[in-house]
Amino acid sequence: MKVKVSTVAFSTNQLLVKELKRHFQDVEINEKGVRIPESELASFYKDADAIIVGLEKITPELLDRLPNLKIIAKYGVGLDNINLEACYARNVSVGWTGGVNKRSVAEMTLGFMLALCRNLYSTSNQLKSGIWNKNGGSHLTGKTIGIIGVGNIGKELISLLSGFQCNFLLNDIVENKELDGSNLTFVDKETLFKESDFITLHTPLTTETNNLIDLEALKKMKRTAFLINTARGGIINELDLKIALEQGIIAGAALDVYETEPPQDLELLRLENLITTPHTGGNALEAVLAMGNSAIEHLLKFKNSYN
Template sequence: MKKILITPRSYGMFNRDILNNLEKEGFEVVREVGPLSEERMISLIQDVDALIVGTDELTEKIIDQAQNLKVISKYGTGIDNIPKEYAEKRGVIVTNTPSVNNEAVADYTFGLMLSVARNIAASAQNVKEGKWSKHVGVEVFGKTLGIIGFGAIGRSVAERAKGFKMNILVYDVFQNQDIAEQYDITYAELEEVVSRSDFIAVHVPLISETRNLLDYSLMSKMKEEAIIVNTARGGIINEDDLYRILKEGKIRGAGLDVFSVEPPTNSPLLELENAVLTPHNAASSKEAIQRMTLDSTKNVLDYFNSVKSDVRS
């Protein structure tokens, strides 16, 4: 019997029969809610054939201990927590579930933009505390939105921005004029996007080239009333530099759903009123969770079914 370890917290939350279905397919299912420590992962993975993983940090040491492992199915899009090249050198296939959370993350991006711009979170908290005090915010409608990274999620954000009559500037290393015309956007260099935008939304993957992409030098070029939102990956924005920028009042505010260390229990950003911080929650819609559950499971089943087909042929 093949053995599968499943760690994402929300896996199967809205697909109640999914574990039973895996068992009917001949899998012994080990369900443990992550993210798991390296030590705990090693203790569980040694005789596992397949792994469906969320935000758990997989290390080369973990891969070395997974003697039976044949496929890693990422529950989500980003695979920066998986040593993909190392795993594949060990003969382990790595898959992900692209596009499943595009709409959820795009919705959430706008939610953060609006919350920071209009002080929604702080106003709601005041009412709960018995305070009837108002905050003066800024409007989103008609402003300039800078999108850093114009993949599927960036494009979904652009579609929403059009409903707000926003002018859209885009920085992306890959530029396509047909796409620019389709989404009515203007490509620009990174510094121009940062300096001209009223709102900045980050949607690039975390790779060596994008780590600390937004540092103090670059963010200091933002408008004084600008707001920056990151629903991509922690580490793209240098959080110490962002804290300094916000503390000095160089920009209006920030909305972060991702952090370089999660949870950010020791982050100085926690003390700032002009930072709205949420717990890596952007992809957590019912619809996205259903799609991630089904697609990550399908990737595992497809792998083993293809192996069966190869054996038969």
């Protein structure tokens, strides 16, 4: 079985590449070290029986150009980049494991919260410029945390925050009855926007969540509130966020994901009350290995099912 790996994080991890080649003889990885442009994916995947993808868009048009393709293994957890209906209509299997990087993303979210409320990021940058700012911000302890999307990562974040005596306002398309506690309350988005000290997003990017956080939503938030997105770019309208941060409509934000990656709006990226990271929420070493090994396991299960 010919296997091709397009995702950079897998291709540059020698442990994962070695493990993949231990099980499959015919392997080609992305040796460029940068994401393959969408226009070149068909050429790269050509003749592959199996592919391992990260954020690459798998469209019906692309699948039509890959007649040999039998299985797609997902490196990561989000499936919004893969047209599942088109895959199944063409008898292409999709291997995916939910929650495999949940600890990594939840830890980054917690780190963002602490950096924002304690002014760790802003005062660090100021000190490097010679400014001695003694404003230590406020405690995370006791704050109200609004979580939109209470799946694997949202639940992991609640667990991580258990020692901070926070109250949680939760919003999801399904009210999870397993989540029960005096500090956990499912509410509508309107209430969550108005009452949260932190709002953190953990939903997939869909037609319902695209531009979910726009200027109207931002104006409903407290002026002292912080917004965090470690989910998918496009859930937040970045132009509206820039206005909100520039005008002090909210106190600050942290982004690990962007509408276009890498992001191009340098005015947004340079705002002092915005923390930016290059989509590394799920890229802790442990998560990289877990996601990569999960993808390999899906390929092995598929291969063994035909033996």
